[in-house]
Amino acid sequence: MIEYRNLRVALLGGGSVGAQVARLLLEHRDELANRVGASLELVGILVRDLDAPRTVDLPRELFTTDADSLILGADIVIELMGGIEPARSYILEAINSGADVVTANKALLAQHGAELFEAADQVGAQLNYEAAVAGAIPIVRPLRDSLAGDTVNRILGIVNGTTNFILDRMDVAGDSLEDALATATDLGYAEADPTADIEGYDAAQKAALLASLAFHTNVPLEKVYREGITKVTPQQIESARKAGYVVKLLAICERLTDPETGEQGVSARVYPAMVHRGHPLAAVHGANNAVFVEAEAAGPLMFYGAGAGGVQTASAVLGDLVSVARRHVMGGPGYAASSHADLPVLDIGKVTTRYAVTLEVTDEPGVLATIAGVFSKNHVSLAQVEQSMTLEQPGTASHEPVSGTATLVIGTHEATEAALAATVNDLAANSVVTNVESVLRVEGV
Amino acid sequence: MIEYRNLRVALLGGGSVGAQVARLLLEHRDELANRVGASLELVGILVRDLDAPRTVDLPRELFTTDADSLILGADIVIELMGGIEPARSYILEAINSGADVVTANKALLAQHGAELFEAADQVGAQLNYEAAVAGAIPIVRPLRDSLAGDTVNRILGIVNGTTNFILDRMDVAGDSLEDALATATDLGYAEADPTADIEGYDAAQKAALLASLAFHTNVPLEKVYREGITKVTPQQIESARKAGYVVKLLAICERLTDPETGEQGVSARVYPAMVHRGHPLAAVHGANNAVFVEAEAAGPLMFYGAGAGGVQTASAVLGDLVSVARRHVMGGPGYAASSHADLPVLDIGKVTTRYAVTLEVTDEPGVLATIAGVFSKNHVSLAQVEQSMTLEQPGTASHEPVSGTATLVIGTHEATEAALAATVNDLAANSVVTNVESVLRVEGV
Numbered sequence: 027m028i029e030y031r032n033l034r035v036a037l038l039g040g041g042s043v044g045a046q047v048a049r050l051l052l053e054h055r056d057e058l059a060n061r062v063g064a065s066l067e068l069v070g071i072l073v074r075d076l077d078a079p080r081t082v083d084l085p086r087e088l089f090t091t092d093a094d095s096l097i098l099g100a101d102i103v104i105e106l107m108g109g110i111e112p113a114r115s116y117i118l119e120a121i122n123s124g125a126d127v128v129t130a131n132k133a134l135l136a137q138h139g140a141e142l143f144e145a146a147d148q149v150g151a152q153l154n155y156e157a158a159v160a161g162a163i164p165i166v167r168p169l170r171d172s173l174a175g176d177t178v179n180r181i182l183g184i185v186n187g188t189t190n191f192i193l194d195r196m197d198v199a200g201d202s203l204e205d206a207l208a209t210a211t212d213l214g215y216a217e218a219d220p221t222a223d224i225e226g227y228d229a230a231q232k233a234a235l236l237a238s239l240a241f242h243t244n245v246p247l248e249k250v251y252r253e254g255i256t257k258v259t260p261q262q263i264e265s266a267r268k269a270g271y272v273v274k275l276l277a278i279c280e281r282l283t284d285p286e287t288g289e290q291g292v293s294a295r296v297y298p299a300m301v302h303r304g305h306p307l308a309a310v311h312g313a314n315n316a317v318f319v320e321a322e323a324a325g326p327l328m329f330y331g332a333g334a335g336g337v338q339t340a341s342a343v344l345g346d347l348v349s350v351a352r353r354h355v356m357g358g359p360g361y362a363a364s365s366h367a368d369l370p371v372l373d374i375g376k377v378t379t380r381y382a383v384t385l386e387v388t389d390e391p392g393v394l395a396t397i398a399g400v401f402s403k404n405h406v407s408l409a410q411v412e413q414s415m416t417l418e419q420p421g422t423a424s425h426e427p428v429s430g431t432a433t434l435v436i437g438t439h440e441a442t443e444a445a446l447a448a449t450v451n452d453l454a455a456n457s458v459v460t461n462v463e464s465v466l467r468v469e470g471v
Numbered sequence: 472m473i474e475y476r477n478l479r480v481a482l483l484g485g486g487s488v489g490a491q492v493a494r495l496l497l498e499h500r501d502e503l504a505n506r507v508g509a510s511l512e513l514v515g516i517l518v519r520d521l522d523a524p525r526t527v528d529l530p531r532e533l534f535t536t537d538a539d540s541l542i543l544g545a546d547i548v549i550e551l552m553g554g555i556e557p558a559r560s561y562i563l564e565a566i567n568s569g570a571d572v573v574t575a576n577k578a579l580l581a582q583h584g585a586e587l588f589e590a591a592d593q594v595g596a597q598l599n600y601e602a603a604v605a606g607a608i609p610i611v612r613p614l615r616d617s618l619a620g621d622t623v624n625r626i627l628g629i630v631n632g633t634t635n636f637i638l639d640r641m642d643v644a645g646d647s648l649e650d651a652l653a654t655a656t657d658l659g660y661a662e663a664d665p666t667a668d669i670e671g672y673d674a675a676q677k678a679a680l681l682a683s684l685a686f687h688t689n690v691p692l693e694k695v696y697r698e699g700i701t702k703v704t705p706q707q708i709e710s711a712r713k714a715g716y717v718v719k720l721l722a723i724c725e726r727l728t729d730p731e732t733g734e735q736g737v738s739a740r741v742y743p744a745m746v747h748r749g750h751p752l753a754a755v756h757g758a759n760n761a762v763f764v765e766a767e768a769a770g771p772l773m774f775y776g777a778g779a780g781g782v783q784t785a786s787a788v789l790g791d792l793v794s795v796a797r798r799h800v801m802g803g804p805g806y807a808a809s810s811h812a813d814l815p816v817l818d819i820g821k822v823t824t825r826y827a828v829t830l831e832v833t834d835e836p837g838v839l840a841t842i843a844g845v846f847s848k849n850h851v852s853l854a855q856v857e858q859s860m861t862l863e864q865p866g867t868a869s870h871e872p873v874s875g876t877a878t879l880v881i882g883t884h885e886a887t888e889a890a891l892a893a894t895v896n897d898l899a900a901n902s903v904v905t906n907v908e909s910v911l912r913v914e915g916v
Contacts, residue, residue: 046768050620050621054622060687060809060811060812061687156617162768162770164613164616164772167612167616167617168609168612168617171609171612171616171793172601172609172612172613172787172790173609174789174794175495175499175786175791176495176789177499177502306754309754321607321786323491323495323782323783324607324777325607325777326776327607327609327774327775327776328773328775329773329774331770331772332769332770332772335770338768341766341768341769342617345616345620345621346620347620348619349616352803356802358798358801366505
């Protein structure tokens with residue numbers, strides 16, 4: 027028998043992820059000791075209510091409401107409470123008492139990451155967070171370690187399972203947004219208040235973390251442009267399908283050139299976008315997540331799996347725990363947040379992408395030339411134009427077509443958001459345009 | 472300006488991967504120094520012929536034929552020569568002189584991995600090999616680190632780009648194996664002697680590495696069961712397509728129970744198998760690679776990207792280099808090959824899977840009952856049976872159907888390879904069976 031050193035592990039939070047982490051720590055004690063070279067002793071689980079029902083049967087004596095005693099007696103603290111406070115204070119307390127930390131708290135890191143990484147760096151503590159982005163999918167470590175010698179140019183991530191489930195239902199089953207959301211809620215994929223998911227706040231937090239990591243630049247949450255999925259219509263989904271595309275809520279992190287200054291910068295943004303059905307991201311169904319990474323040398327890579335779920339996320343937490351514990355025992359390099367590149371985070375107006383614009387126009391000679399002129403004046407060049415008569419009967423569509431109108435679907439080449447916004451303004455003001463029905467970005471090309 | 476410590480990096484091999492590694496090391500010198508906390512100085516590139524043409528323009532003075540001087544003067548040695556000797560001796564020399572090692576040499580590791588890892592462990596040297604499996608795709612590090620707290624139950628890998636390209640062409644374009652191979656050769660996806668790829672030797676080496684890593688068990692190459700793709704026919708591909716499947720060459724690593732002793736064991740094997748079109752692996756086209764991992768807690772994960780190519784593979788080499796260099800400077804845990812689980816590697820006969828068996832039988836009453844009886848006697852239970860008249864004209868198919876025969880396609884439930892082999896033997900000997908046309912395993916369910 028090998029005699030192992032004992033590491034005291036404190037767990038903050040006994041919810042669906044915390045309970046699974048505790049179970050796996052207890053069940054796989056011997057195996058984990060083998061992998062770490064030290065045994066991991068779960069010394070306590072901080073909960074608000076000692077008597078609350080738990081999803082997993084755990085020894086009653088592990089639960090405690092005394093945060094300070096638990097944290098100060100630990101070598102490693104795992105924070106799975108969520109929210110900003112008291113999670114932030116507890117992590118700082120752990121770091122300053124000499125403990126290493128593992129967290130899955132994306133909201134906290136997206137808002138206070140710089141402060142926490144700085145505190146960890148000051149004392150040489152480790153702060154790992156694989157579970158904070160895309161649940162079980164290993165993405166933080168591949169970006170940090172595997173691609174450490176490469177240059178990441180772009181990340182397109184499906185990082186919110188709820189919205190992917192909803193958009194997938196709308197695409198596959200033809201559901202309305204409301205029906206798809208109701209199904210998601212019934213199946214436990216959406217919370218009672220789905221705002222954080224469907225308005226893109228959750229994805230924006232993950233975009234901030236991914237961009238910071240990939241570009242060695244501190245990308246604060248408030249610099250992430252964000253649109254949710256609440257304005258996505260069945261008509262947009264249907265029209266995307268006809269054109270060979272699917273609509274996905276994407277977290278996009280991109281290295282780009284400032285069109286005004288010519289300087290290097292980065293962009294982090296979240297919005298629903300059209301993705302070609304031949305793209306690997308188009309095949310990500312249901313509540314699954316996937317992160318598509320384009321690196322200079324490696325080329326395109328994709329990481330796919332479960333983006334949420336208690337036991338799945340627990341896997342990522344335990345992976346971090348093993349790494350942190352190994353270094354706790356044997357020393358070696360920790361990973362401070364790397365922000366040495368310190369690139370400017372560019373405004374959404376400077377982002378360049380392609381667009382699909384659907385217009386309802388008066389059906390008369392010369393309209394196409396007028397429309398083309400509006401795009402041209404704003405330096406947005408057209409890739410393709412499709413015209414179709416509107417076939418809906420009055421009263422059946424959400425917007426009633428005016429008789430004598432036609433629908434134009436216009437695909438553009440790459441243009442800046444600023445140029446496109448100016449174009450859309452001009453189109454809306456033009457007398458031949460009776461309605462700007464839809465503007466969707468096209469990504470992944 | 473930060474004054475960095477200098478690390479001396481020796482490169483063994485100046486081929487397509489080596490030249491790209493050298494280029495990236497030189498071009499990204501400052502960025503790499505930032506990430507490592509030490510500057511990486513490329514001190515030399517070992518080549519056989521100083522005057523051979525190179526794919527990348529590199530400083531002439533870096534090339535050398537003096538292996539010993541280069542290796543003995545290095546802090547880190549990157550081995551990209553391929554082959555067994557002298558690569559093995561050079562790596563041992565590097566380890567014993569106190570250097571850390573990065574290699575992409577799958578053949579060497581699959582055959583002599585235990586010896587090399589043992590030697591590294593003895594002196595506390597690091598031996599990293601991300602590029603040895605699936606090229607640019609981060610898979611070694613996710614299995615080793617990200618899933619360190621989880622239990623891997625199964626890996627299904629498309630780890631050979633040449634055979635995936637060939638099978639994809641046969642499926643998508645209806646090519647024969649010969650035509651698809653010729654196209655692969657024309658496009659540079661297949662080597663002049665394609666044996667290592669199409670007979671599955673390359674995939675078997677990767678299966679040995681993946682299984683050893685995932686199961687913490689030394690899985691030697693000779694215990695990997697191997698079948699190549701040379702017997703895959705257009706008829707099999709077509710019949711798989713009709714049933715909603717695609718044929719892929721899979722490297723399979725699986726935790727399983729010995730059907731005789733009831734003890735835990737593992738299996739590593741390579742063969743062409745039918746994969747349902749709904750499975751994420753079915754969407755891996757062309758020469759791409761993907762590794763599908765099923766872990767106890769994380770659930771299904773997939774890692775997708777380029778499996779070969781000079782610059783792509785160089786990305787993985789550089790990621791290893793940065794990790795190794797950081798630890799070279801700051802100390803900390805290295806990664807000896809972890810074989811503490813030491814599970815028995817089970818023979819192919821003990822593997823359980825599902826099968827699709829295509830038979831040509833005499834078309835007379837009672838045949839189906841006879842056939843079903845043969846399966847039943849061997850304890851292989853049937854999932855579905857489909858009968859179709861053979862429609863080919865004599866002379867047009869590779870096997871000429873005898874008039875008065877029918878074709879039966881039989882899908883089985885899970886059965887051991889041994890039971891299936893016995894069944895096939897009995898079928899071949901049965902007078903109602905005029906030909907056993909095809910036996911394909913069905914994986915990914």
